[in-house]
Amino acid sequence: MYKTTFKVFLSFTAILFMSCSSEENSTTPETVNDSRLPDQEVFKPAIQLVPKTLLNTTAKSTAKSAETSNKHLTSEISYKISKDNLGNEIESNPSENRYSYDNKGRLQSIDRYRNNAFVGNISKFDFNDANKVIKTYYADIVAEINNGGFISKVTSTDGTVTDIFYDEIGRDIKEVENGTYKVYLDEIDKNGNLTNQTAYVNEQKTTYIYSYKGNKVFVNIEMNQKKYPRIVKDNQYEFKDKTTTITYELTVDYTKAGIYSSEPIFRCYIYNWMHILDWKTKSVSEGITEYEMRYDYEYIYDEDGYLKQSKRTTTNILNPNSPLSITKTNYWYK
Numbered sequence: 001m002y003k004t005t006f007k008v009f010l011s012f013t014a015i016l017f018m019s020c021s022s023e024e025n026s027t028t029p030e031t032v033n034d035s036r037l038p039d040q041e042v043f044k045p046a047i048q049l050v051p052k053t054l055l056n057t058t059a060k061s062t063a064k065s066a067e068t069s070n071k072h073l074t075s076e077i078s079y080k081i082s083k084d085n086l087g088n089e090i091e092s093n094p095s096e097n098r099y100s101y102d103n104k105g106r107l108q109s110i111d112r113y114r115n116n117a118f119v120g121n122i123s124k125f126d127f128n129d130a131n132k133v134i135k136t137y138y139a140d141i142v143a144e145i146n147n148g149g150f151i152s153k154v155t156s157t158d159g160t161v162t163d164i165f166y167d168e169i170g171r172d173i174k175e176v177e178n179g180t181y182k183v184y185l186d187e188i189d190k191n192g193n194l195t196n197q198t199a200y201v202n203e204q205k206t207t208y209i210y211s212y213k214g215n216k217v218f219v220n221i222e223m224n225q226k227k228y229p230r231i232v233k234d235n236q237y238e239f240k241d242k243t244t245t246i247t248y249e250l251t252v253d254y255t256k257a258g259i260y261s262s263e264p265i266f267r268c269y270i271y272n273w274m275h276i277l278d279w280k281t282k283s284v285s286e287g288i289t290e291y292e293m294r295y296d297y298e299y300i301y302d303e304d305g306y307l308k309q310s311k312r313t314t315t316n317i318l319n320p321n322s323p324l325s326i327t328k329t330n331y332w333y334k
Helices: 063-068
Strands: 002-010 072-085 087-100 107-114 117-127 133-138 139-144 151-155 161-168 172-188 196-212 216-229 237-257 273-286 287-300 307-316 326-331
Touching: 237 326
Parallel strands: none
Antiparallel strands: 002 172, 072 087, 072 326, 087 107, 107 117, 117 133, 133 139, 139 151, 151 161, 161 172, 172 196, 196 216, 216 237, 237 273, 273 287, 287 307, 307 326
């Protein structure tokens, strides 16, 4: 008799990190100054799409801020951190992002390198003569931009489409992703040898709902997978819909800028344009907690308010005895 197992490959993208439309009535939110948004004048963002000198702005600036307005991030390198027996930090698994700019100083592309070898493109940007982003790409994924400069739709190469909605000040409040998931069914004989593998594909819909209270951001994610296969016994399967709920709770500091600028195109990149202090996430499916994690962040800025170093410490809440995972990122400018 054949024993059959299956491996799950989810085809959806974590939209919180990748994507972000206007509200359901299709109105375009205005870019406004609001206490509920980060204060980019206090701490400079590490990445700016367009230098402030190219923007028509009436914002007050000091001679010092004008002098540093064209400071560009050129590279960031992230390391996994461990400690030796003497408590010294050991850096391993380096990964580098390199930033290139056009002749006007506008961010043009972000590329990934490992061991000084090109891995692939992360993001690309196209501008018009008014220094407005008209197209943006994430590797082979195309993001559409509405008239207000907000990312309104993201289409992945596998056909997954995500629509994003904002409130009146440009905060991400809802994302709806329609795509598929893929399951591989492996047939294994009595000797444990793989004899056949069949791909099973069905519909998947994921909805992200964002809410904001004080210095907290809450994200409730519900993922529905149609006719998800479950092995029962004797090479028999049961196909039933599966629902997974994932929750995020982020603590942020609105008085400081995140890694990116607060330009509308980045409003959906919460972990970039907000200054996050800690982040808790939990995944529950059919009453069973699949994982529960906590991320704590530390930041170091230079004298001009540009980000020099960030550190993220990951704690496995379900298994508090497991070792901490630490990632450190250093940033360079010109």
